[in-house]
Amino acid sequence: MTATASSAAQVRVRATAEERRAAFVGLILIGLAAFVFWAFGLNVNGDLEATFRLALPTDRYTDIDWVVNTRTLAFVVAGIVGFLGGMQLRRSNVKRTNVMLAVGLVFFALAFLAWAAAGKSFSLVGMLRSTVILSVPVTLGALTGLMCERVAIINIGIEGQLLASAFAATVLGSAFGLWAGVFGAVVVGALLGAFLAWLTIRFRIDQIIAGVVINIFALGLTSFLATRVLAQAQDLNAAPQFASIRIPILADIPLLGPIFFNHNFFIYATFLLVVILHVGFFYTRWGLRSRSVGEHPRAADTVGINVFRTRYRNVILGGLIAGFGGAFLSLTQVSRFEENMTAGVGFIGLAAMIFGRWMPFGALAAGLVFGFARALQQKLGILATPIPSEFLLMTPYLVTLIVVAGLAGRAIPPAADGQPYTKE
Amino acid sequence: MTETVDSPPSAPEETPPKSWQPGWLVRATGVGASLGKTLLMPALALLAALIFGAFIIALTDLDALALLDDEPLGALRQMAEGVSVAYKALFVGAFGSIYGLSETLFAATPLILAGVAVALGFRAGMFNIGANGQMLIGGMAAMWVGLHVTLPSVLHIPLALVAAVLGGAAWAGIAGLLKARTGAHEVITTIMLNFIAFFLVEFLLRIPVFQEPGRNNPVSEKLPPSAQFPEIFGSDYRVTIGLLIAIAAVVFVNWLLFRSSLGFEFRAVGFNPDASRYAGMNVVWLYLGVMSISGGLAGVAGANQVMGLPPYQATPVFAGTIGFDAIALALLGRSHPVGVLWAGLLLGALKAGGRAMQAAAQIPLDLVVVMQALIIVFIAAPELVRVIFRVKPMEKEPTRLTRGWGG
Numbered sequence: 018m019t020a021t022a023s024s025a026a027q028v029r030v031r032a033t034a035e036e037r038r039a040a041f042v043g044l045i046l047i048g049l050a051a052f053v054f055w056a057f058g059l060n061v062n063g064d065l066e067a068t069f070r071l072a073l074p075t076d077r078y079t080d081i082d083w084v085v086n087t088r089t090l091a092f093v094v095a096g097i098v099g100f101l102g103g104m105q106l107r108r109s110n111v112k113r114t115n116v117m118l119a120v121g122l123v124f125f126a127l128a129f130l131a132w133a134a135a136g137k138s139f140s141l142v143g144m145l146r147s148t149v150i151l152s153v154p155v156t157l158g159a160l161t162g163l164m165c166e167r168v169a170i171i172n173i174g175i176e177g178q179l180l181a182s183a184f185a186a187t188v189l190g191s192a193f194g195l196w197a198g199v200f201g202a203v204v205v206g207a208l209l210g211a212f213l214a215w216l217t218i219r220f221r222i223d224q225i226i227a228g229v230v231i232n233i234f235a236l237g238l239t240s241f242l243a244t245r246v247l248a249q250a251q252d253l254n255a256a257p258q259f260a261s262i263r264i265p266i267l268a269d270i271p272l273l274g275p276i277f278f279n280h281n282f283f284i285y286a287t288f289l290l291v292v293i294l295h296v297g298f299f300y301t302r303w304g305l306r307s308r309s310v311g312e313h314p315r316a317a318d319t320v321g322i323n324v325f326r327t328r329y330r331n332v333i334l335g336g337l338i339a340g341f342g343g344a345f346l347s348l349t350q351v352s353r354f355e356e357n358m359t360a361g362v363g364f365i366g367l368a369a370m371i372f373g374r375w376m377p378f379g380a381l382a383a384g385l386v387f388g389f390a391r392a393l394q395q396k397l398g399i400l401a402t403p404i405p406s407e408f409l410l411m412t413p414y415l416v417t418l419i420v421v422a423g424l425a426g427r428a429i430p431p432a433a434d435g436q437p438y439t440k441e
Numbered sequence: 442m443t444e445t446v447d448s449p450p451s452a453p454e455e456t457p458p459k460s461w462q463p464g465w466l467v468r469a470t471g472v473g474a475s476l477g478k479t480l481l482m483p484a485l486a487l488l489a490a491l492i493f494g495a496f497i498i499a500l501t502d503l504d505a506l507a508l509l510d511d512e513p514l515g516a517l518r519q520m521a522e523g524v525s526v527a528y529k530a531l532f533v534g535a536f537g538s539i540y541g542l543s544e545t546l547f548a549a550t551p552l553i554l555a556g557v558a559v560a561l562g563f564r565a566g567m568f569n570i571g572a573n574g575q576m577l578i579g580g581m582a583a584m585w586v587g588l589h590v591t592l593p594s595v596l597h598i599p600l601a602l603v604a605a606v607l608g609g610a611a612w613a614g615i616a617g618l619l620k621a622r623t624g625a626h627e628v629i630t631t632i633m634l635n636f637i638a639f640f641l642v643e644f645l646l647r648i649p650v651f652q653e654p655g656r657n658n659p660v661s662e663k664l665p666p667s668a669q670f671p672e673i674f675g676s677d678y679r680v681t682i683g684l685l686i687a688i689a690a691v692v693f694v695n696w697l698l699f700r701s702s703l704g705f706e707f708r709a710v711g712f713n714p715d716a717s718r719y720a721g722m723n724v725v726w727l728y729l730g731v732m733s734i735s736g737g738l739a740g741v742a743g744a745n746q747v748m749g750l751p752p753y754q755a756t757p758v759f760a761g762t763i764g765f766d767a768i769a770l771a772l773l774g775r776s777h778p779v780g781v782l783w784a785g786l787l788l789g790a791l792k793a794g795g796r797a798m799q800a801a802a803q804i805p806l807d808l809v810v811v812m813q814a815l816i817i818v819f820i821a822a823p824e825l826v827r828v829i830f831r832v833k834p835m836e837k838e839p840t841r842l843t844r845g846w847g848g
Contacts, residue, residue, distance in 0.1 A: 173628060220822035225568055225628060226772070230817050233765055237810030238497075244805035245501050364632045371629075407644035414636040421625040421633075 039105060039114045046102030046121045050095045053125060057132040058091035067131040068138040073146075077269045087135040094128035126393070133402045144396045145276045150350075151395075152381075152388025153287050154179065154359075157342030158366020159373060159380035160294060164335030165213075166375060167298065168328045169311040169433040173228025174213055175339055176363025177235030182206040182343025184239040187354040188247075190256035195348060198256055202344035203337050209235070210336020214329045221437045232363075240356045247354065259283065259349050283345040287381075290338070294377040307331055311431035314438045324438050339363075361414065368417040375430060383420075390416045483773055485826045486819035487787070490812040495524045497811065498804060527802040534797020535790035541797070543678035548796075549789025550680075550749065551576075551763050553687040554742035556770030556781040557694045558735045563776040564698055565731040566711035571616060571631025572739040573764030574638035575609040577757075579740020580747045581642055582608030584651065584661055584755050587668030587748065594667040601668055602686070602744055609740020610733040612638060617732025621725040627732070635764070643757045651755070661747075661755040670749040683749040687785070690738055694778040697734070707731050739764070762810060766792075769813040772820045788813065 067090070069083040098121045105117050130139060158175045165172035182202035190198025209231055216227040247254040259281040267278040298304035309317040310327045318324050346362075347354055365387055372386070373379025394409040499505070499520035508516040535545050555572045562569035569575075583605040590600065616634060619625040645651050646659035653662045670681035698704040709717045710727050718724045746759045770788055774780030795809040819826045 216818065216822060216825075220824050222818070222822045226817065226821045229570065229768060230814050230821070233769070233810060233817070234814035237807045237812075237814055241497070241805045241807035241811060242501065244807065245803075246503065249503055361632065361636050364629055368629055368633075405644050405647075407640040407647075411637050411640045414633045414640075418619075418630055418633040418637070421629050422619045422623050 035114075042114050042118050043102045043105030043107075046098050046105060046117065048102075049121060049125050050099030050102060053091050053098065053128045054095035057128045058088050058095060061088050061091065061132060061135060063088045065135040067134040067136070069130075069134070069141040070138060071142050071272050073140070073142055073275045076271070076275055078271050081271055082138075083141075085131060087131045090131045091128045094124045098124050126389075130393075133397055133400050137400060139396070139400065142272060142275050144392050147392035147395060148385060148388040149276060149284060150280065150388070151391045152384040153284055153345055154342045154362045155366050155369050155387045156287055156291070156381050156384030157338055157345065158363050159369035159384055160290060160377065161335040161339040161342070162367050162370040163294070163373075163375055163377065163380055164338060165210075165332050166370065166431055166434055167311045168307050168331040169314065169431055169436060169438075170214065170217055170328055170332050171224040171228065171435045172210075172213060172332070172335060173225050173367070174209065174231030174235075174363075175228075175366055176359055176361065177228075177232035178206045178209045178336055178339035179343045179346065179363045180232075180239055180357070180359045181209060181235040182340040183347040183358060184242065184343075184354050185340075186344040187256045187347040187352075188253050190344075190348055191253045195257050195259060198348050199341070199344045202347075203340035206338070206340020206343060207333050207336040210333045210339070211329070213336075214332040217437065218325055218328055221439075224435055224437075236357060239354070243354060243356055254353050256348055256352050256354075258352055281349050283341070283349060286341070291377045291381045298377065308431070311433055314433050318438075318440065324440075328438075342366075365413060365417050368421050371430075372420045386420075387413055387416060482820060482823055482826060483784070483787070483816075485830050486773070486816045489819055489826065489829060490815040491528070493815055494808055494812050495528070497808065498524050498527055523802065527798050527804045530798045530801035531791075531794035533794075534801075535794035540678065541793065543674060543680050544793035544796070545786065545790040546684055547679040547681075547750075547789075548792040549785045550683040550687050551742045551745045552766055552770055552788050552792070553782055553785035554683075554690055554745060555739050555763050555767035556774065556785050557690050557778050558738035558742065559767040560771035560774060560776040560778060560781050561694055561698070561707070561738065562731060562735040563771055564711050565707040565727065566714065567617075567620070567728060567731055567735070568628050569613065569616075569631055569732065569735050569739075570628055570768065571613060571634050571736075571764070572742070572767045573760045573762075574631065574635035575612045575736040575739035576743030576746065576760040576764060577635075577638040577642045578612040578743070579605035579609030579737070580743030580755060580759060581645055581651070582740065583668075583744035584664070584747050587664040588651070588662055591665075592667060594671075597667040598670065598682075598748070601748060602741060605740040605744035606737035607740070609743060610737035613736020613739065614729060614733045617729040617736075620732070621728045639757055642755070646755060646757060653754070659757055664748060664753040668748055669753050670745070679750060681745075681749045683745040686741060686745070688782070690741065691778045691782045694738070698778065703730070739767075742767075765810075766813060769817045772817050 063086075065087045066084050067087050069085070071081045071083055072079045101117050101121050105114070130141070130144075133139070158179065161175050161178065162172050182205045185205040186198040186202035188198075189201035213227055213231060216222040216230070217224050243254075261279055261281050262285070264278040268274040270278070296304075298308065306317065306322050307327055310322060310324050314324045317327075343359075346358065351358070366384075369383035369387055370380055372383035373381070390413045394412045397404065397409050398406055502520050502523050505516045505519040505523065508519065534541050536542060555576065558572055558575070559569050583601040586601040586604040587597070590597065592600065612634060613631070616625075616627045616630040619630050620627050643659050646661055651661045653660050670683050672678065673680050673682060673684065696704075698708060706717070706722050706727055707730075709720070709722065710724055710731075714724050717727075742763060743760060746761075746763070747753065747755045766788060770781055770784045773784035773787070774782070791809050791812065792806075795804075795806045798804045798808075799806050
């Protein structure tokens, strides 16, 4: 871009910014520790115990509960988190900032749960299982965004792709069965992907406007059809549900079994897809070509890669993934289509893509973080905490906001992201 | 960065020297092209959207579809009849009577306010999709002043409006600040702030400060008459002074953008942030500034939704889809305040007509949302309209806002 001298100066400036962030995270951790000490420790009746259930009633081993004194746990957690914060502050530990933050937040969540479940019993395994399930649409959304942005097409329309394909899955699933629903959803997702690619590549529409159009179009059309058609034809709005597939032996492992190995096929497929995309992007010719189109399309063009075709292909493949996510929403979680049932999950997926630094495994990890936030919100609702339910419902969106605001550090997108390409 | 030069939404253009142009119109709209050319694209976009809408209505007519096998001609006739009944209701509802026209103006009022908010952001290269959230927060701020301050109407309404501006500006300011400080893209932050605002308002409407006594659902108390917008044309028509406020907002934004130095800086940042930074402008604070003013305008739109129509109460959905309609509006109006005014009247007509269509022909109002999506496509991709209608090529480049995630 510019001369080397100025880029060297830039590197130095960035390093100090990283150091500032490391120290800032240290302060946050110390603040959290103080809060835990006061709110979950001193402020709580010292005799109360929280019971964490670590097995579901249907598991092979069911008598594994973890009973802990809330106040003791809070003091221990405050000590650990405070220690991490102190380390972070003293050494301005740049490299391990995110690890420290993650560990600190996990301990904080534990103390928080112990406080919320004080004197009651709380199914920790149930919450972690929900985390995995609820992470799936976010991860799939993030993978869609990743497919597109690795070839420099920004896809804001994931939300609309999910919504439209969820609608297709409901209608076709109700009419012709489960797999027809999946097929229809994937086709609709791919069609919208093709539409996005067509608008942005052929007509060079601004990519963000094109994505917003897809969102508005999908929301308007599905709401219209839900009111005008589904309201009359109720039998088209009762899709069957995918059943869980219990993996032998693995599902019997205490704690891990119910969390990871007793799910419907979408969840296994998502994990598999993450691996496939990782290998595909970083160990195959297709991946190298895709990435080169996203980083430097002119150079890619010069060596004979068809930039436009690569972009079309990846955006359509991304649409397939989004369609799969839409099928998951309406064929496993709820059987009825409801207006705007995606409720922002596509945008959260986009944030997860950024949080995961445009990497498939990063997308999965970020998806799990958002899944955790949503699972926490659902399960806390059952525990009847003094926190108003509206604030719990806000949590996933708040987490997204904080994440894109860069608490996780500045991530670097593909170099040509968002720029249209013109052949010379 | 040499291979792709981004041009901003409707950058200040050179006027073609020889073509006929009414000077005042060019000055007023800043479009710089001849009248026919200016109106051609929106007209064709609307036409294409109406045609597409007709197909959707026809293809979702279940009774006619059931008939298709036995009596194909009859089915087609029934479909055509359904479309004509619906569109007749649409046009009569929007333009067919004095009441219809007043409903158009009524529907246009919040659209114009939110539309100029989004258009202002576009001019500075900020894509504010968060008008809905800003409307909610601004509307609740106005609600608070309306319920808890006792003043005569002459002071009460302005004070509530000031609160709405501050509320909306603060809410949008969060997104502006995040963009300025951390580079977080405003599209994601404003969407998230929409959801957060929604739940926040739902919470607020359940606490005694706002909730109507004796209610279980989130509904606010009714505003006292001193905080209700008076109607302009008598109590038979729903047009209130909100319309005058919307026109004032158009005039204000027009002045801000084209007559003030701050507006010049906004446009410069939208045109080329790097050059603006090089020229010594504080780009970071300009983002914050434009976002706050945009949010303030959206806040007034929110105030209009609680103070400007019966039952003068707030529910969590009082902003409706206006924040998203505003995007279509800003693009249709070429991000120009005066253009937004006309576009607001047009979409207002679509909405008022859409309500009539819903009542007369049971066509869900969501059809208007679909039409808006299509209008955006056609406006943003003039070439597409060219291909469909085979009109002469125009020199207009597609609108471009994207600058990646880096800010």
